Amino acid sequence: MESLRLICFLSLCLMPLAVTSQQEHTDLIEVAALRTIAKSWNIRIWNDSIDPCMKGSPWLDKDANPGIACRCSANTCHITKLKVYALDAVGQIPIELFNLTELRDLNLDQNVLSGPIPAEIGKLSKMEYLSLGINNLSSSVPPELGNLTLLKSLSFSANKVSGPIPRELGNLTSLEQLYIDSSGVMGDIPQELGKLKNLQILWASDNLFTGQLPEFFGTLLNLKDLRIQGTRLEGPIPRSFSALTKLQNLRIGDLTMVDSTLHFVENLTQLSILSLRNCRVTGTLPKQLGNFPDLIYLDLSFNKLTGPIPSSFQNFKSLQFLYLGSNNLSGDLPSNILTPSLTTLDVSFNQITGSLPVNYDKQRLSINLIGTSMDASYLKDSRATEEILSCLQTDSSCRSQDVALVDSSFSVNCGGAEQISASGIVFSDDSEVLEAASFYVDSQHQWLVSNTGLYISNPSGPKYIAETDSQILGTLDSELYKTARISPSSLRYYALGMKEGKYTVELHFAEIVLDDNSESWKGLGKRMFDVYIQGKRVLQDFNIQEEARGSKRAMIKSFEANVTDGIIDIHFFWAGRGTCCIPLQGTYGPLVSAIHVSQGNYAPNYDSSNGHKQTGTLIGVVVGCSAGLLILASVLYLWWKKDKMNHTWAQVDSPRKV
Template identity: 40%
Template sequence: MAPSPPLLLLLLVLTGLGLAAAQPEGPFPPFQQQRSTNAADAAALRAVFQQWGLAAAAGAPEEDPCQKRVWLQSFATNASIDCGCDAANGECRITHLNVTGFWNISVIPPALFNLTELVSLDLSNNNLSGSIPPEVSNLSKLETWHFNNNKLSGPFPNESSRLGSLQSLWMFDNYIEGLLPEFIANFTNLTDLRIYGMKLRGPIPKNFSNLINLEKLMLGDLDGGNSTFNFIADWANLSTLSLRKCGIIDQLPSTPPKLPKLTYLDLRSNNLSGSIQQLLPYRSSRYLYVGENNFSGQLPSEIVQSSLALDISYNPLLNGSLPNIPADRKWPINYIGTSIDASRTINSENLTLLNCLGMKECNRTSYTNPITSFAVNCGGKQKTYQDSLPITFSDDTSNLGAAGIHVDTDKQWVVSHVGSDPVVSESPGIVNTNQGFLGVDMPELYQTARTSRSALSYYVVGLSNGKYTVQLFFAEIVIDSQLNHGPGRRLFNIDIQDQNIKTDFDITKEAGGFRRPMNITYEVTVDNPVLKIHLYWNGRGTCCIPYEGAYGPLVSAIRVFRPKNPNNIPPPTPPRSARPDNKRRGVVVGIAALCIAMAVISSSVAYLWWKWVSLVKHPNA
């Protein structure tokens, strides 16, 4: 008798379970177990891993790469692949290779370019040096190519122009030089392009307007070659446009391109001119940075919105009164270095002070008691320490947001901040640690710090003229580059009184490790009422370790004081030492006079003797 349908179904299920149990265990479903990596791909990967010192991690030669896939994975280091398998022949090709965060990886192996099916290649945050080999053109299927935060140099090879499928290209923080390549404009599938912190030169090619699919465009630190806005087109999907320090000498277009999704616009440190009214089409953005340019006119009230982080600092041609700032405004406006009229503005005393900071025309007579010292606990509460004299480090815990300023209640110092990451909207601003610092004076100062993703400035106001010692306190408390031999690096520049004193400053390297304090001491002459300390990101250093946006300047505390001998004048001679000097001078003068007298007497005696002898020998003479 034939089995009933329910019984037949039960038998089929049991049979299937038995077959599944008979399959060997592995990382893939049973139907993929018989698939294997293409022999050429497997050989190429083993050669690459062997040259990078990852051969042991790759396992025995007979181990199939596409069966293993992941070798090392953490926030600091990563070595993994992904594969695409053909259902017809059971062969798998390596399509993704991610090897990031290894200090010992310094060369690009030739075998890498035998992985011709690669769709994604991420070699960021290593120690790669030398030039990019022209054989990169073999990887014509690449859609993602990230090699940022390395030490690669030389020109960007022309053979890269064959990578027409690219959608994401990150090549920042290297030493690549030459003109910004025009052939990048042929990568019309690009959605994410980031090129900054290198040695490339402008201008930005006009045919970049072909990149109609862009969502993020970040260019910066271009030397030479003046650029204009003629490369910006109607980019319907663009949300981030950062053109910091690109040598742009243009005015904003009178007919602006259509950028309906734009939320982040950074045009800092160019030479833009024209009316500030030209920014009105971009007032729907969340971040608008146009500092260090030459915009003119009066700031329109329509642009002062509660949700817009606005930086108009160091546009000396701006004038007129500042529009009323909405009470619900999330961030303040950074307008240091403008000529905004304070007469009709709320808190005009602060505004007058901020104007004079930028112009360096503070009226010294308004400071009846000039100061000779200053100290601030950056990012921390007020602290007082007993030295030969008590030192009070002022509170510096104000939230400066994405673009803001804070004036101390005593009007003796100001802190200014500009910068936010285009991917991570909120900036920490202040960071701290509960870990203690042993064997150092004033250890609490190093437990907090103020940070910025672009520019951070402190101004000391009302100093009397003379020589001062500037002491900067640092300790890296965020990026632990020693954890798992991680690749994190914080690099930034430091200027004091507009003179650069540090380029690519690395706290961890200078201090000898993570969470180790160190100080920089610098002597400066103050001949006007303002002392400016400027710390700023120059496009270099890692961007995302241990989290997105962990980069840019960081400072723990600042102290300014007069040295013990500020004018380098030799101390006056004590009175007790004057008497022996006078005695010595009297003895010397007396001896000299005696010698002269003896010489005169000797000459006279000799003359008389000669005369007497002449009379004896010639009596009739």
């Protein structure tokens, strides 16, 4: 009996040990790695008093962030997924992370991680999904990424890496998605990428590549989404692209040196988005495009296309946005081009003639036809006259009697209400709502603003004015900078009826959309655009934040312009550069706060027909003179005081310069 009791006692005592020995537990090396990662980034991934892979733990939920996933076998669990997404994690990637050798999914997107991508990443040979996008990672891309041959998706977009794309990425033959836009890679695109036959998505915009657009892209027959804009690649678009018949979204832009044609596009009938903007495309418009059943967005603007718009463009079933502006197209606009689905039509700056279709005012349509010879009598509210529209045509001028040359200054508060600056300049109201292809002529016919472009996939909808309630630093005119015109493509201002002579053009900027918080991924956005005055590029890859040394800080850029035809043309143009999607999709393109144009030594006479503007200028002269006398008095006072203050020097400058 005693023996039986002892056996029973031992059984009860040893039972917990047996249960414990059968419980699943996480590999201790991986537990230590998690602790190091959490400490390095100052985040709490899991409750470290509990085994990370304990079933039912909240951090194992598929939507948990931060979160992990585990796979268990023979009582040992390995971490297969690590997600630290948009948590503003700061620091470098610790080497210990690469002890998680069973990882299949690593998502570190949208943080502020810095330093290099360690070469040890090549140890994660089971990885299928690797996301490092929108961080501050630097140095070159390690060739060891080529060891991850099971990868299906790779992203290191929107970082600060440098150097070429490693040839070893050609080893990733299982890859279906590759996101390297705005990453910083440069140089030739390696031929080895032609081995990525399973690739479906390739985003490579906003990188300084060299050489021609690769012919071998035409062999990646599974591509559905290809985006290469703002790269400085040379044309032409290879005819081999005609084999990419699965393409649904094709965006190529800003090619240089060599012309292209549209022959390759005729078989790409599954396209829903086709943008070949600013690609030096020549020839005529293919009539086959009109039969593409799923095409929603077509942008062929800023090219060298000739000939008429095909009558087949009246057959579009799904097209909503049609951009053909800034080409050499001619002939009448097809009478039935306004299909039921069409909402936006841009034919500006072409030799297009004819009239707007009779159903123009019966459907909600934004249309831009400046710089054409079309009949403008259908336009509502008498916003424009045919004389103004025709004088903006290529090779035309505004020197006729229809547009009097009476002005020698022009000031506008871009996107905002009328403002009078601290120096007395009246900045005209420019709060009119513009659309995806539209223009507005002010009530006095003294200036015109034109916008073309669509923020595709913008969750905030089509907005072309930016606003802020924040105080703007570095200026006495904070209110002037609290609104701004923005555009996803082309924003153009024309001062009309300007007297001949030399002018000073002052462009006012303050970045009021992008943040500059260095401790958040939301502060990693980068806006870049070009500026042309009188057709000459005066700014390239202009970055407001960089120039002003921060967001919500005012700055002024000044240029000289010569007027011989009555017009000052100020063009803000997106050339595919800068980030696209920080902090939101569709955050890119030109932004301008205000414009002031004046002729040197201008002393106006009061004109009752233009009294408001002349009065504003006169106020500016009076206030400016008063300010000058005040500054002069201050200088004389400081000069008088300096002998009594050990020759102390005081810097004196105009208060509006920053």
